[in-house]
Amino acid sequence: MGIKGKTAPWFIIFLALVIILFLANLWYGSVLIPWKDVLWVLTGSDDINEINKVIILDYRLPQAITAIAVGMALSIAGLILQTVFRNPLAGPSVLGISSGASLGVALVVFAGSLFQLELLNSAYIFREISVVAAALIGSFLVLLIIIFISTRISNVVTILIIGIMIGYTVSAIVGVIQFFSRAEELHAYILWGLGSFSKTSISQSVFLLCASLLVTMVVFFYIKGLNALLLGDYYAKSVGVDVKQIQIILIIIAGLLIAIGTVFTGPIAFVGLAIPHLARYFFKTSNHGILIPAVILFGISLTLICNLIAKLPGYDTSLPINAVTSMVGAPIIIWVIVKRGKVKRA
């Protein structure tokens, strides 16, 4: 299942689109930066306005890199989950993994209020680290529960339903915690929940990108397994694929990617759900050899576009990214489902 000749030119076009969108993210904002200074990122010449350099390095570059990392991580996670659970509605938020991250953050904020730690007023670094650690631990706890269940129950749909229920339970706990929180903590939590690409430093964003790239590279080794899973468990087994093992590995990979795409930015809705559908319908293929690179490029493009839209109001701050991805992502899902109905009847 190699990449067919007709798809290769599209990949070049979308790669170019990603680069243009990346540069546009550096260029556009409350202050428009001249293209000469934007291209400095690529050329590295000394001839740059110092203020523009600061704007790019401290604000726009980390934001754009974060958007790239998160777009890639969540979209690939969505693709994996949709294939493993053979369900078009599977996605990062569905398995309760992002809810797990939210619970972690809510617990940290609540603990702060309980022990009068004054988290919000304490050192910025401490707050940052505790929130990130909490999100990671939370998402991995839910992931461990899912893996534990999936070693006992072989039916993937059952696991999916259990994942959704874990998500609801965790969200309910978060709701209770919010009820007992003070206004300031509630505010901090809600801000995290709205999602943002702008809270990461340059080193954090580079870390995110490296982690996201590394895990995504591993997925390329599972193209064959993912394709075999499309035929169903028994057919996959009949061609020598150890279904149980590969499902567990893929769920862990997806969990890692969701954690990467959630910790610094908050849960980002719809990207993981919508992008795999978009890629499938654009290239008219279910072959992961084409889908994986397509999903990476589409995912990055979507988050970069959403980040541009978030900056549209033109103030210093941007719109909550979660609202933007939902507004862009939900119509995509509706369009795909309507299209899907037409394809099935044809």
Add this chain to the structure above:
Amino acid sequence: MNRLLKIRNLEIGFESKKGKAVRLHHSLNFELTKGQFISILGPNGAGKSTFLRTILAYQKVLSGDVYYGESLLTDLTVKELAKEVAVVLTDKIEESFLTVYEIVSTGRYPFSGFTGRLTEEDNIFISEALELVGISSFTNRYFHQLSDGERQKVMIARAIAQDTALIFLDEPVAFIDAPSKIEIMELLTMLSHEHQKGILIATHDLEAALRYSDELWLLGVDGEVDKGDPKGLLNNGVINKFFDKDNIVLNKEKIRFEKKSIN
């Protein structure tokens, strides 16, 4: 080495919800040799599918032994088993955007590396399989746009591409129109007799099984078992024993079920 499959004192069944094992058959003894076309027949609930799933290791062997060639089923890894036997199942493939070529190429997975990259040799196996089944012209069509009969041929081509000595098929001609049914049964006969494959099918289609198989394995609802050539089993009334209901009997001459006449 002509014997491809040997089943010794095999006990099959499944775990019920309360954890009790439901045993369908205690002691199954069968053999399948090169070039043989064998049909497993039996009424609903006799355990045809359970039997197939057990010898494919999808379900646990309760007791007894299954040998592929000289190797014991329980000693084979998933990948090793994939080189012994290819399957055509009743499982539906729901994915919308898989081409015929992509589906048939999964038959080469037991031989390919991590990424599933196909070699020149793999492509030869794939095009020969498509040719043999007569669907070369479908290569780039989407699987979900084909008729049930055409889909079944694709799945058979996929099994052929896997290049195993054995092919097991579960209900290969159910839900398929009469001409396609004959086409598929002829194809399976050709695979066994001309290409020396061992073909084992589980079917409800008594007429087709009697007409095409070299041997029948009969499974009954109360644990009865029998085997033999179709003509013999038909003439000595064994098939009647397995299938007749109170007032519905098999007419041996016409090979069809009829209401028992009053006289």
